[in-house]
Amino acid sequence: MAYTDLNTPSRTIMTPGPVEADPRVLRAMSTPVIGQFDPQFLNIMNETMDLLRYVFQTKNKWAYPIDGTSRSGLEAVLCSTIEPGDKVLVPIFGRFGYLLAEIASRCNADVYTMEAEWGDVFDAEQLKAEIKKVNPKIVAVVHGETSTGRMQPLEELGKFCRENDVLLVVDAVATLGGVDFKTDDWHIDAVITGTQKNLAVPSGMAPITYNDRIEKILLERKKIERGLSETSVNSRRIQSNYFDLSQIQDYWTPDRLNHHTEATSMLYALREGLRVIQEETLEERFERHLVHGEALNKGLKxxxxxxxxxxxxxxxxxxxxxxxxxxxxxxxxxxxxxxFGIEIAGAFGPLKGQVVRIGSMGYSCRKNNILRTLGALEATLTYHGAKVNQGDGVQAALEFYTNAKEPVTI
Ligand SMILES: Cc1ncc(COP(=O)(O)O)c(C=O)c1O
Structure with a gap:
């Protein structure tokens, strides 16, 4: 039987995730597996927590990954903090807002939604008015909607939530590590991200961070858990074992109380991806994403x-x-x-068939990738009968790169 060859053809991945993994990350993944309680591995866990605090821009005690794709982090945070009947407000401006609302409803929350047209985001005053009306325990919102390419400003929302004792949970799956995201300064109580986008690591972990306001809920629910026998029922108990943050955080303390078998190779990958970010520095990384995103925009126009x-x-x-x-x-x-060997993405919901989405994230966010994507798109559109200004896209991007303040060499 002929099996699918993983080495050919090679691909340039210009989707909003998964994107190309940094070669350093791939090399880290192939290093030998050691036991999860090996002192060397415990060091790797601590280093990963420190690096995550840097990337989340937080002083939170808790910053660690959940094993699973990004939604495992969303599910862990929501099912550990929502108790049946809690009011949760979800402002929705694209596909992933619906995901937050769905997870909250599976946690038996009393879910309130507000919706913006796909392509728009919410005005801070609109959000404040809805929060006053609903008086939720939690607001759960997406920062960067990969389905529409829009970003919800969070600073004012965070301040208002804190002043009104509302918890703010944010899906930063598509933004963390590529776009400025200030967990502490923006008063965000819990943040969830994924590995396969701006962190340039394969899919498989969901880094999260949360503060003591969230931890207080976890500890209260843990008391209930402790008072129960294995088979008894209490509706306030965290319903999932796998996603019970009160247990998982114990695994990430120096005591390393066993919860699950850590995905060791994925942790090597995540730590390496975070080290790459630390070496590049957040400032430089945000600037790189801005410059290449701008080159792409100019070229397309x-x-x-x-x-x-x-x-x-x-x-x-x-x-x-x-x-x-x-x-x-x-x-x-x-x-x-x-x-051309270049992958771009289709769309969801009302935008399906109407648009294509081009990602410029993480390791995929490089000058040669942008120029090749523009060139291939010009040729593809022409081939399919569209009238485009042949050659102008690549030239505009080249010109932009040449005139960019700092010459862009990658
Ligand atoms: C904004 C956002 N949230 C959540 C998810 C879900 O992530 P995953 O597929 O890794 O579970 C995605 C995936 O593309 C996303 O873009």
Whole structure:
């Protein structure tokens, strides 16, 4: 039997995740497995926590990964903090807001939603008014909506939630490590991210951080757990064992109380990805994502395609392009992949078939990737019969790069 070859063809991944893993990360993953209680591994756990605090921009005691994809982090935070009947407000401006609402409802929360048009975000006053009306225990919101390429400003929301004793839980899966995200300064109580986007690590872990306001809830619920026999029932008990943060955090204390078998190779990967970020520095990394996102935007505009959504609140790491009338977006993506080896993404919900999404995240966010994507897209659109300004896209990006304040060499 002929098995699928993993080495060919090679791909350039320009989706909003998963993106290309940093080669250093891949090398780290192939180092020998050691036991999860080996002192050397315990050091790796501590180093990962420190590095996560740097990337989350927090002094929180708790910053560690949940084993699983990003939604495992969302589920762990929500199912450990929501008790049946708790009011949870979810402002929705794209697909992943619905995911937060769904998880909250599975935790038996009393879920309140508010919805913005896809392509928009919420005004701070609108959010404040809804919070006053609903008086929720928790507001759960997405920072960067990969489905629309929009970013919800959080600073004012965070301040208001703190003043009103509301917990703010944020999905920063698509932004952390690529876009400035200030957990402490913005008064965010819990943040969840994923590895496969701006952190340039394969999918498989969900780093989280939370403060003592969240920990207080965990400790109260743990008391209930302790008072129960293994089979008894209490609706306040954290319903999941795997996602019970009160147990998982004990595993991340110096006592290392056993909860699960840590995904050792993934932790090597995460630590290496975070070290790469620390070496680059957050400031430089945010700047890199801004510069390449801008080059892509300038190139697309010069090419003559229309971008989805306004300039304001645009994510620098996800660019959403309208498909020219009469063209089939699936065919465009197939040509990009099969002829050029470049993967871009389709869309969800109301945008399905209407737009394609181009990511410029993590290790994929490089000058050569941007230029090749622009060149391939110009050729692909022309091949499928669209009228574009052949050659102008790449030239505009090249010019932008040449004139950029700091010459961009990667
Ligand atoms: C903003 C956002 N939240 C949550 C998720 C879910 O992540 P995962 O597929 O890693 O579980 C994604 C995935 O693309 C995302 O973009």
């Amino acid at each position: 010069a090419m003559g395609v229309e971008l989805f959504g306004g300039e304001e609140n645009r994510m620098p790491v996800v660019t959403v392009v309208k498909v020219p009338d009469g063209l089939d977006e699936a065919k465009l993506r197939a040509t990009m992949l099969n002829q």
